[in-house]
Amino acid sequence: MTIMQPKDGFQALLQGASGILKALGFSKRGAAYRKCVNGNCGIVDFQSSRDNTADVHRFTINLAIVVGALLEPDDGPVTSIAVSEAHVRMRLGFLLPQHDDVWWEITNSTNIAMLTREVMEGVETVGVPYVERMLDTGAVCEIWKAGQSPGLTDGQRQRFLQRLIQ
Numbered sequence: 010m011t012i013m014q015p016k017d018g019f020q021a022l023l024q025g026a027s028g029i030l031k032a033l034g035f036s037k038r039g040a041a042y043r044k045c046v047n048g049n050c051g052i053v054d055f056q057s058s059r060d061n062t063a064d065v066h067r068f069t070i071n072l073a074i075v076v077g078a079l080l081e082p083d084d085g086p087v088t089s090i091a092v093s094e095a096h097v098r099m100r101l102g103f104l105l106p107q108h109d110d111v112w113w114e115i116t117n118s119t120n121i122a123m124l125t126r127e128v129m130e131g132v133e134t135v136g137v138p139y140v141e142r143m144l145d146t147g148a149v150c151e152i153w154k155a156g157q158s159p160g161l162t163d164g165q166r167q168r169f170l171q172r173l174i175q
Contacts, residue, residue: 015066048077051140098160
């Protein structure tokens with residue numbers, strides 16, 4: 010087994026993710042993959058930890074939806090909105106069986122091929138379906154009507170919902 014630096018292992022994982030996500034209609038920019046449908050944009054974002062070292066690279070996966078109808082003219086195109094500004098934000102780990110904020114870890118001894126398969130199984134089976142479902146503005150409205158506001162305050166949820174149903 011070739012020993013790979015954790016930072017390089019993360020880049021190899023992203024390369025493996027690229028083939029899968031591009032085949033599902035996502036385009037890559039940095040560590041984020043975007044799919045835009047009907048004026049909305051879904052994002053699968055591989056976020057590195059701020060505390061990474063040369064020996065350990067930790068990352069999580071953010072899922073986000075930008076609702077084009079909620080953008081202001083000076084916000085820019087739907088494809089330029091950051092995950093932190095998206096209208097729906099969810100960590101993949103909360104959709105997985107552990108229902109928790111999952112941070113994966115890469116060290117010199119990590120089997121990158123195995124980790125890529127593990128991570129991408131979750132992305133493909135629950136992450137992408139969640140993003141694709143939420144690309145429908147009606148689905149976003151439904152979760153907001155039900156009182157759910159992934160990544161938003163309740164006040165933001167109510168204001169955004171009001172704007173969409175006017």
